[in-house]
Amino acid sequence: MDRIIALIDASPYGESVCDHAAWVAQKTGFGVDLLHVVAHRPGAGAPLDLTGNLTLGARSRLMESLARHDEESAKLARERGRVLVDAARARLESAGLSGVQARLRTGDLLEAVREVEDGARVLILGKRGEHADFARLHLGSNLERVVRAAHRPVLVAARAFTTPQRALIAFDTGRSVAKAIDHIAKGRLFAGMTLHLLHAGEESTQVRSALEAAAEKLRAAGHSVETAIEPGEPEAVIAAHVGEAGADVLVMGAYGHSRIRNLIIGSTTTQMIRACKVPVLLFRPDTQE
Numbered sequence: 001m002d003r004i005i006a007l008i009d010a011s012p013y014g015e016s017v018c019d020h021a022a023w024v025a026q027k028t029g030f031g032v033d034l035l036h037v038v039a040h041r042p043g044a045g046a047p048l049d050l051t052g053n054l055t056l057g058a059r060s061r062l063m064e065s066l067a068r069h070d071e072e073s074a075k076l077a078r079e080r081g082r083v084l085v086d087a088a089r090a091r092l093e094s095a096g097l098s099g100v101q102a103r104l105r106t107g108d109l110l111e112a113v114r115e116v117e118d119g120a121r122v123l124i125l126g127k128r129g130e131h132a133d134f135a136r137l138h139l140g141s142n143l144e145r146v147v148r149a150a151h152r153p154v155l156v157a158a159r160a161f162t163t164p165q166r167a168l169i170a171f172d173t174g175r176s177v178a179k180a181i182d183h184i185a186k187g188r189l190f191a192g193m194t195l196h197l198l199h200a201g202e203e204s205t206q207v208r209s210a211l212e213a214a215a216e217k218l219r220a221a222g223h224s225v226e227t228a229i230e231p232g233e234p235e236a237v238i239a240a241h242v243g244e245a246g247a248d249v250l251v252m253g254a255y256g257h258s259r260i261r262n263l264i265i266g267s268t269t270t271q272m273i274r275a276c277k278v279p280v281l282l283f284r285p286d287t288q289e
Helices: 014-028 056-094 109-117 141-149 175-186 205-220 234-244 267-275
Strands: 003-007 031-038 101-106 120-126 154-157 166-170 194-200 224-230 249-253 280-283
Touching: 003 014, 003 109, 014 031, 014 056, 014 120, 014 154, 031 056, 031 109, 056 101, 101 109, 109 120, 109 141, 120 141, 141 154, 166 175, 166 234, 175 205, 175 249, 175 280, 194 205, 194 234, 205 224, 224 234, 234 249, 234 267, 249 267, 267 280
Parallel strands: 003 031, 003 120, 031 101, 120 154, 166 194, 166 249, 194 224, 249 280
Antiparallel strands: 154 280
16 A cells, blocks of 8 residues: 556656656655556457458468567567666655556556556556657547546646645536545645645535635645636636646546536546546546545
């Protein structure tokens, strides 16, 4: 327990993931585990069609060549993974951390995450993986898979790291945001930071009461808290306040604000991760402490 799991790949977010992990570790005292997962058949495309006009001998030779190719590819991918985690560990150690553990797995990313999640307090990964379409601002497919499956808070690292001083909490009355408030009130990660609680939408007695109760809970834990309720579309209101408040990190529920709950992690959540240049800390309703 009390470990940070940092998912490492060869994307431009790799160094930033390390820097975010170092920040969390220095604030909380948690240890860091680096995890790199090698796909079972790296670089494998669509299966070759061997049903055509191939003689039995030719087909056997081709299968043997493919097997050797797969074996060599797997070996190179694991060696590449070792280089990645070694470089990540060196970056963390240069930041003053000790006891950094490196985990190299072969197989499915989610299976690897499930193996280590019980001992984790937070998962950290980049906004986009090495195969994401940066030009079209697509999010990495593994990001949605991890957020959907993880039962721990997930910190989505921004492209570049800046030590957070102010945090914006996208507030609603859902259970996922309640988890976030509890986590912040009980934990050390946000100690010393100014917190902004923002509800995007129409004001009501229920919303105002819940917002003030959350603010009081955070103030009782020693935080400086500001509150606001702003009408408008959550995507636009939250994005504008991130800039206006000078927020260095955005906290939100993975399913909050969404009017279309059949989407994987919520349309507002997805839009915020895509649009904001600050790290985003996500909580699900069943997030575990």
